[in-house]
Amino acid sequence: MQIRIGLLGCGTVGAGVVSLVRRRADRVADMTGLRPIVKTILVRDTQKDRGVSFIDERLTTSPEDILADDDIQIVVETIGGIEPKTYILEALSRGKHVVTANKDLIALHGPEILQTAAAHGVSVLFEAAVGGAIPLVGPLKENLTANEVTDLKGIINGTTNFILSQMTTRHIDFAEALQMAQELGYAEADPSSDVDGLDAARKLVILASIAFHTEVHLSDVRVEGIRHITATDVRYADEAGYVIKLLAVGRDRDGELTLAVRPTLIPKNHPLAHVSDAYNALFVRGDAAGDLMFFGRGAVVCRQRARLSAISLRSCGI
Ligand SMILES: NC(=O)c1ccc[n+]([C@@H]2O[C@H](COP(=O)([O-])OP(=O)(O)OC[C@H]3O[C@@H](n4cnc5c(N)ncnc54)[C@H](OP(=O)(O)O)[C@@H]3O)[C@@H](O)[C@H]2O)c1
Incomplete structure (x- = not known):
């Protein structure tokens, strides 16, 4: 049929x-x-x-x-x-x-x-x-129902992760990394929803509503983006043994929820520190399952746009 x-x-x-x-x-x-x-x-x-x-x-x-x-x-x-x-x-x-x-x-x-x-x-x-092809909604809604989920911690916006990764590895500033992201098709012409944290906040609303079994609103999330992060911030973090990531965090402590999206220092030995470029990852802590991490590609880009940009970037020696 x-x-x-x-x-x-x-x-x-x-x-x-x-x-x-x-x-x-x-x-x-x-x-x-x-x-x-x-x-x-x-x-x-x-x-x-x-x-x-x-x-x-x-x-x-x-x-x-x-x-x-x-x-x-x-x-x-x-x-x-x-x-x-x-x-x-x-x-x-x-x-x-x-x-x-x-x-x-x-x-x-x-x-x-x-x-x-x-x-x-x-x-x-x-x-x-949320998270492109990474299965997150299904596990939180179905496979983990026997758990009391207490913590969500994730990199759930590929554009900002790409920008911060480029700032870390190439020692470039925010504007240059944003331009690269736009040329490669990872960022929109108007990147504000990504770089100001709104996209990640909306995804956190979806994940937190499911994980914590409650209605969560965008106004419940404290949001801070990455526009103000400088190459110097990234270098100081590196020298101190950290990388800067835009982290979405949800915590449930006896029904009291804390929800935030903000640039965060992650120790270099933490698994989230190794989630680079447009990849996404979500850490979930459940009382029965313990710590789980879901990882994968969070977005696909328009191939035609990316191909053209790859040519222009190659011609710049990148
Ligand atoms: N790209 C990703 O990696 C990704 C990952 C996860 C989720 N998403 C979500 O998936 C959705 C689509 O993303 P996308 O990247 O595929 O967007 P896109 O490339 O911009 O495609 C949007 C499509 O919608 C059509 N469209 C727009 N307005 C319309 C209207 N008023 N009436 C009829 N058709 C209309 C466009 O038609 P025309 O082509 O004729 O203009 C186009 O085909 C979004 O909600 C996005 O957040 C995207």
């Missing part, structure tokens, strides 16, 4: 979804008896080159082609930002399951989205919203 997917957005993540679904359809069909097929894809520009060829998939600029199609059982949202909230609520209300990689939306409107899903007997999955 086929299970049809409506894809909202087809950029870096969405194009990856199209090719992955195609590559793994047989395996999923063998395992579940259901063959996933991307039926319709919502974009703004149907003529754009997306680095993936469309065979059976239909591109559209009309959301109704997905939301009103009873043949589509799953909606995968890869647009980003807050705007797709109406599409997601509409899809859930029409009895479609939703999968989203959208941390902004889940951090700000997670409870409303989950309640709408529950009211219509469908699921919302958002594993890729």
